[in-house]
Amino acid sequence: MSAADGHHGPGPRSDDDVADWVRGLGLDGLVDIHVHFLPERVLRKVWAYFDEAEKHYGRPWPVQYRLPQSERVEALRSLAVRAFAPLVYPHKPDMAEWLNGWVREFVADVPEAVPTATLYPEQTVAKYTEDALDAGVRCFKAHVQVGAYDPRDTTLDRAWGAIADAGVPVVIHCGHGPLRGEHTGIGVFDEVLRRHPRLVTVLAHAGMPEYDDALALVRRYPNVHLDTTMVGVPFTEDFMPLPGDWPSRLVDIADRVVLGTDFPNIPYSYSTQLRAVAGWAEGDPRLGEPFLRAVLHDTPSRLLRLG
Helix, strand or coil, X not given: CCCCCCCCCCCCCCHHHHHHHHHHCCCCCEEEXXXXXXXXXXXXXXXXXXXXXXXXHCCCCCCCCCCCHHHHHHHHHXXXXXXXXXXXXXXXXXXXXXXXXXXXXXXXXXXXXXXXXXXXXXXXXXXXXXXXXXXXXXXXXXXXXXXXXXXXXXXXXXXXXXXXHHCCCEEEECCCCCCCCCCCCHHHHHHHXXXXXXXXXXXXXXXXXXXXXXXXXXXXXXXXXXXXXXXXCHHHXXXXXXXXXXXXXXXXXXXXEECCCCCCCCCCCHHHHHHXXXXXXXXXXXXXXXXXXXXXXXXXXXXXXXX
16 A cells, blocks of 8 residues: 555555445455355354453453444445344353354355354354254354364364365454464464365465465465454554565465455455455556456455355
8 A cells, every 4th residue: 555544556445335346346246255154142252341341452452343233234335245144152051053044144145255163162063053054154254263273183084075075265353463362373272274175265364474375275285265354454453564566475375365355354344355456466467457356356256155
């Protein structure tokens, strides 16, 4: 981006400009693989955590889209989001299956929402993962940091195998950002991929701050992707900056980067993320608009099997 305030340079100037900008790229809408919708009582706890962000992260984190659920759905529609993966994640046992049931009901009422599920290392995980796949789930979320579990736990082996066999993507938060966890680290998840090399994986937040290791994983495994969630925006650049040559590093993996935003829990506007991605596209002449169309629509559409 060419200005510190992020309001100039490539991409939409504000949320009001997003729909026109997307149409200008020749797209019928955005496909966002990293959005959160949760049961109300769970979401209230998430927002309460962000309200104390200065204690947790040493910086404020004002949730930009703190709205009732129906208004959050409408906000995505106004932002030209034609499809999104509503990601849920547990922080303790006996929670994942309940969340999977909740999100099944949520997507039944929201045409743009793709069916998703989550998992946790527990005795029932293989059964409810296979049930979710049988029910047509098209994306999983795994959150190693919040769940505080080891993704290499052998309890998860059958589940990872079933997801890999189905070719369904897993959006996994396994990097050390924004806080290091007991089992975070790209190297830890690499051990899962060694056992399940066909697993279709989306490294949330591009594996931040281990961007180099995340890129290496993408190059090593043909089914590994990066999402753009909170990557390259001024808020994150302040403490987990990208390598200076980031756009050129994306050239040979341009078809394995997908739009993710963390809506609604971001401390800035949705358009801010789009400006960051547009900046990468402009940052190397080998990227440009074809890269934008791939990231914002084509690649996530393929992963989520959209018609």
